[in-house]
Structures are given as C-alpha cells and as structure tokens.
Amino acid sequence: MGEVSSSREPPPARHPSSSAEWGDFFRRAAEELTGAPSHARANELFALGRQAPAAVDGLRGLSVGVLRNATVEPWLPELFAALLAEGIKAEFSVGDFAVYERYAASPLELRDPCPDVILAYFEPAALAGDARHAPPEDTAESILGRLHAVVTGLLRGTGAMIVVSNLAPDPIRFHQLHADQDPGSWPQLRRQVNAGLLEALHAEPRVAILDLDRIVAEHGAARAFDPRMYLMARSPFAVDFLPRLGRAFADIVAAATAPPRKCVVVDCDNTLWGGILGEDGPGHVAIGTDYPGEAYREFQQFLAGLGRRGFLLAINSKNDEADVLSFMADSPDMVVRPGDFTAHRINWKDKGENLAELAEEMNIGLDSMIFVDDSPVECARIRSAFPEVLVERFPANPAEIPAFMADFRGAGRLRVEAEDLKRAQSLRANASRRRLKRGAPDLEAFLRSLDIRLVIERQNRAAIPRVSQLTQRTNQFNLTTRRYSPGDVERLMDGGIVYTMSMEDRFSDYGIVGVAIATDTRTLVWEIDSFMLSCRAFGRNVERELLAAVLADAAASGAGLVRARYAATAKNGMTREFLPANGFTRTERTDGETRFEAKPRDRSAGTGRKLYQVSQKGSLT
C-alpha cells in the first residue's frame, strides 16, 4: 500500500470561470466522451453540470423528470453527456419506484416547476412480474392499459414532452424454444404491447416512444443487460450500453425541441457515386448493383427517401455542370435524378460560397442545412465558415456507408408533417412561378394571375403541431421569434386566439404558411404575441390579409387598441417595416425591441380583397 500513499496527486482541476468557458468546456468534454466512453468521466461531467451556473453560453437548459420501476440513476451521467453533445444542459429529477400513477395525478411532486421532458421508463420484468411465466390471458391488455393511462394522465396534467419507453426484452431472460412462439407467451405479448403502444400514441404530438426494444436488439440483448446488477441493485443495463441509451434519448429530445433540418446538400464524386466523373468517365464510376456501386446506390435510395419525406435535396460539387447533369439524367443506375434536387451548384467555386448561395436560392437558413461530403478539407471548411451547418463527413470506404446511414444525424425528425411533403413540391414549382413573374407586367397583375386562395382559421387544434413547427423554424418573417412547443400552443389557444393561414395557388397547395397569435383577447387591449410567415409564401403580400383578420376580430370584439412589437434578430430584418407600413404607430423603443399600436379596424380597410379569395373559419369566442 506504500505506493498508494506516495502516488502523485493529479494536478488540481481548474474549473471554467465564465459562462462562455463553461460552454466551451462542456461541448469539448461531451465530444471527447463520444469518442472514448467512460462512466467515470461521465459521472464527473454530470457532477460539474450541477456546479456550473444555470445558464451556460451556447447550451440550452432543459429539465427532465424520470418515472421508473428500476434503478435508473447510473444512466443519468450518460443521458446528461449525450444531451450536452446536442447542445442541451439538462437537470434531472427521478421519481420514486413504480408509482407512475401518483405522478400522473400530481406531476409537481416529481419536479416543481413541471419538467420540460418526462421520461417514463418501464422495465418489463418488474412491470409484468410473475405473469411472464405462463401469462394470464389479459396480460397484454392490462399492461397496455396501464401504460396508456399513465401517459394520458401526464399529457393532461402537464405541458411536458412525454418520452415513453416501450418494452425491451427482460434483463432476466429465460429461453423456452418453441413455447416462446406461442401467441400467448411473454415474448409475443411483449410485442403486442409495443405495437399497441405505438398505435395508441403515434399521433400524439407531445409523445415520443423510446424504442428500447429495437435499441437493445441492435446492441445485442446479451451485451445490453447486466442481470447480476439487476438482481443486486435493480439496475438492468450493462455499463457499456449506457452511451447508446443516452444517444437514443438525446436524439429524441433534440429532434423534438430543436429547430429541425430541412435540406440535405450532397457532393457528387465519391458520395453519390464511387470515383471521379471528370477523370474516370461516366462508364467507369461506381454506381449500380455490384459492389462498390451497390453501396452508393443504397445511399441514393436513402437520399431519395429523405426527399419523399419532405427534405429538400441540393448538390454542391466541384465538377463540370453539364457532365454531371447529363450523367445523372442518362445513367440507368442512378436512383436520384436532377429533378429530385431543388437546387444545385456544380462549378469550381468555393463550396462555402456555393452553400450560402444555395441557402439564399431556397429561402432557408444555413442552420437548417446538412452538408454531406467525403472530403475532410471541404468538411472542415464548412464547419469553420458556418458552424450552424450540420456537417456529415461521408466515408471514404464504401463498406462504411451502411454505418454512415445508421448514424446519420439531423434527419431523424420525429414526425413528418403533411406540410413538409408539400414544401418540397412547392419550392420546385417556384422555378416556373419565377418565369411567370418575369412575364407579368406588375406585381398586382402577377398576384392576380396566381389565383391565390387563403383560408384564415382561428383555434385550429388539428394544426397545433404545424403551428409549433412554424414558430420553431421561421426566422426571416417573424416579428418576435418566440419558439413554442405544441404544449405552449395549446395553452396560447386557451388564453388567446391562435390564427393560421393556409394558402393555395394554381401551382400548388402550400398548407399553413402564416401564424398569428393574439393574447389578452378578452380585454380591451389585444396584444399580438407572435406573427410569422413561412418563406414559401414570401412576395405575395398575403401577410397583410392575416394582420387584417386579427385587427377585424379585435374590432368585432369591441377592443379599443391592438399592441404589437418587433424584436430584431440577426435574421428578421425584412419585417422591420411591416407594422408601420400597415397602419401601426411606434410607441416605444427599447434595446432591440420596438413597440407599436393600432386601432382595430374592419376588413374594408384591407388592401388585398381583390387580389385574393379569403375565407375564414373558427369562431371568435
């Protein structure tokens, strides 16, 4: 033991002192931990997370409540680290064992104020107990009923996002050969519960299922569990599985709470196909049904699928434009064709410059782009020029393409709204609309020629997910840039009026393109809390119609004044003049925020009646 006492003390840890230093420290530490998992290091970070100031530069704060029937405390460091890697600094509260119903009835007992996210974890062996051996007939129904009731209770009682785990295999497994294939056996009933859970909850905007069944299967059930620790301490998972669990949870939370990515920008050579088109020639690059062409074909199919799910696709490649486009159009082995891409930059210019141009052409922010390229130099260039772009380095070795797709981040949006599918279509239709614009003599005639139909709806509850999505995504035409979760939108509807505006023209149906949120609508002075327009609807002056609808409602309700504000951001300069240009008077200017007010007025004061067909739905009260 002498060596122990004589061992050198490690240098005293120097902790960051400023909020910016903490931010850098956490981001770097999380990245290191991703490359070299260590439960000890994760514990250390987790403890530092509690010492650090509540607000840290560049990280979003998030509170997480965990409901459980097993020992989950050892996961928390890995959950914390995985969330850090997504730019989130989380605080956790863990409920008592197996009393889900108590917290569903009274959520503030878990954490006060209510957590942003509640993870309801159900360990199957503890949940089903003895019923796993020769289960009674109603086992699946009764478990499913319990899970569903807990989730519904949490939904009713909180505004939190609910992440519910499905049933993984048990940490204590027993093998019974053919008996396990019996429809009434526990493994089959467990699958029934999982299918029932998905069916009951997939349409709930505030619920996400943590698919533990699949994550455990991918990791390997034999390695995912630590049955010894389950018996000793009710702790089901092996330590080496915890980072995978953390990543799965962080993916869900990030996808649900961060503004989503909208566009995948790909390179061509050694990304869409193997080899270099300009050097090897069209007949010699690898694409097709033999390896390695098959690997690139798989990637093209993956890309095409993203396109069908509503992602915009674009090309950014150093190549000869005519060569690439004709190869992509003519090669029988290509899956994605030039028409699948909304925009492209195929030239010899700097890829950063190209990327900025692509963002502008598609009317989207750089922070909604994913950049895919096999060149480490190009990836580094984009990372340093535009930190907000998600850079995914494409593997040099085609055998690694499946792993690349399995880990592809940013495209894991939880739910694809029908709206997203329309968007890709409508942006492609923009090209022909621009041609029409050139031929039209003036803006008014152009707008009339588009045959625009607007539907303005009040309190459309079915649109809550889309409204939340628009508040999360809309950066340019957005007066206040307040981001709202679906739960927030629900609350705003209860306390005020949420307006949605859908647009259709003769080229396409754009779905919901505008949102206005009015608060204090039961008083004499209304407040416009939020007002935004999707970039898809720019350039048509339809935003005036939405504003006119709000002012007309205020007039009809007898209000004497409508207040509104413009909060400047780096991106919303285009809305600076919107309020004064539409009859609002400036009343006050503080740093970054200008306040306005206007008298309510009926629709006859609106300017656009002759240009658009406007219809309204939903009552004022």
Added chain:
Amino acid sequence: MTGDRSLALERIFRSVLKVTPDTEVATLSMDAHGGWDSIAHLNLILAVEQEFRFMMTPEEATSVRSFGQMLALVESRL
C-alpha cells in the same frame, strides 16, 4: 504497474465520488465519506469494471468498502 493502477483507480474515485481536490483518496472509506452512498457505490463498481475490464462477483461488489480494498480487488483480478 501498481502505481499506474492506483493512479487510474484514484481518478475514478475522484470522478465518481463527490470529493474536494484536497481530499486524500487513498484513505477513503464508505463509512467515513458521506458522498459514498449506495448509488455512488453502484457507479463506482460500474466505472471500475469498465476501466479494468473485469466483472466482480456480487459478494465482491458488496464487500468492497474502501479505496484500499478496491485496489486490492483490482490487483487480484488482473
């Protein structure tokens, strides 16, 4: 070798247990250190097993109650 292991083990203890930088880790024991509760103990065992790539028996895991005992256990298993 023992010195290296001792240092690695010390780092784990410092990471997992809430100790101040001037705490003498070599003399730490479960009874004397308030932060070494049952959850910290579980984390400690998982971290030690992960670092040194071996599995303790339940009897070992429950009987280890000091840094010295943990070091002796690690030495005996490697």
